Amino acid sequence: MRLIAAMALLVCAAAQAAAPTDRYPDVAAAYWVEVDGRPLWAGHADQRLPMASLTKLMTALIAVEHGDLDSWVEVSAGAAAETGTRLGLRRGEKLTRRDLLLAALVRSANDACRALADSIGATADAHVSTGTMTDTRTGTGATAGALASAVATTDTRTSTGATTDTRTSAGTRAGARARNGKAANAHAPAGTTTETRDPTGTFVVRMNARAAELGLADTHYTDPCGHDDAAQYTSARDLAALSHAVLAEPVLAEAVQRRELRLTTAAGRVLSARTTNPLLDGLQGARGLKTGTTPSAGRCLVAVVERNGRRVLVVLLHAPERWWDSVGLVELAFDALPPRAVQGAATSGGDASVR
Known part of the structure; x- marks a missing residue:
């Protein structure tokens, strides 16, 4: 009995040690700090909050998993009319697709x-045959009905702290997304190919299925881009998990990590852009x-820092001082490691301030 009791105490102690503590509650509405995948500190980690352009992490992941990154994409009227941060596409x-992916991640360009997203959404339905959609990279199939089920399941949730997008009313966007779902879930006749009437909606279905x-x-x-919408939300814990999936893709x-971009259209027009992340x-x-960044989401950030084979990941949602606080959390996280784990970090060069 004593042995069993001792083992129970050890298990409880290990569980408490593994649970992140909310040591810095004022840095953000929700935050998450981990070292080498081990949670260190967190606050309101499961609270559902708007994510702004952190949405693009899922968009990018799906794009790489879909493959065919060197195919050419024609910019639609809808993409060219996107608001917010833009690359200036016509x-x-x-x-x-590769260049659009880079612009979306590095510059956070909504038009790109x-x-x-639309190019992949259109391709998804264009390859529907007998109700099955196949991933071009893995070759594994998923029925359109299964994807629809994933969306139906997640649609039952409600968001916390989200407000309407400043571009359009919540009712207008909700109606548009409802139509998106209907278009995206339509089955093509057996043995035929179709082109979706709503490629954005089809892509969003894939986003929710991948999240599940x-x-x-x-x-x-x-x-797919991160505009404010009461039905679009995430948590700090979920963003940490998504970040692991993103970092597992070499592309x-x-x-x-790119600081600057220089892209060329098929017609030869050169587009230049710089990263939105000064931490780099x-x-x-x-x-x-x-x-x-959006009005509802505030300032958000996922930061990843590697030193001497150790990795610190910081997630901040609605963080008024995201740059300074992220730097502080990173340094504190490395300081929390045993001395030998960070030995030599201070002599490897670099400036911990944000220029």
Whole structure:
């Protein structure tokens, strides 16, 4: 009995040690800090909040998993009319999916993000045969009905702290997303190919299905780019899990570290852009990951820093001082490691301030 009691105490102690503590409650509405995948500190980690352009992490993940990144995409009128941060794409221009992916991640360009999502959404329905959609990278099939079920399940959730998008009313966007779902779930006759009438809606279905596969219980998407919508939300814990999936893709792990872009359209027009993430310039070992800002979401950030083989990941949702607080949390996290784990970090160069 004594042995069993002792083992129970050890299990409880281990569980308490593994649970992150809310040591810095004032840094953000919700936050998450981990070292090498081990949670260190967190506050309101499961609260559902708007995510702004952190949405693009899922969009990028699906794009890479879909594959065919070197195919050319024609910019639609809808993509060219996107608001917020833009690359300046024009209707009818053609860029590769790879370049659109880079623009969406590095510059957080909504026009590039929408063009990327629509190209994949259109392709998904164009390859529907006997009600089955096949992933071009893995070859595994998923029925359109299964995807619809994933969306129906996540649609039963309600968001916390989200407000309407400043572009359109919540009612208008909700109606549009309802129509998106109907168009995206339509089955093609056996043995035929069709082109979706709503590629954005089809892509959003895939976003929610992928979120379900990753176990993101507090995440729901209505838009691939991150515009404010009461039905689009995530949690700090879910974003940490999504970030692991993104970093596991070499194409994405490299893309989020880029500071500048120089892209060329099929017609030869050159487009230049710089990252929205100043940590890449000023924080030693910064490796990305994504920034986001909207009226409802506030200032958001997922930061990844690597030093001497150790990785710190910080997620901030609605953080008024995201740059300074993220730097502080990163440094505190590395300081919390045993001395030998961070030995030499201070001598490897770099400036911990944000320029």
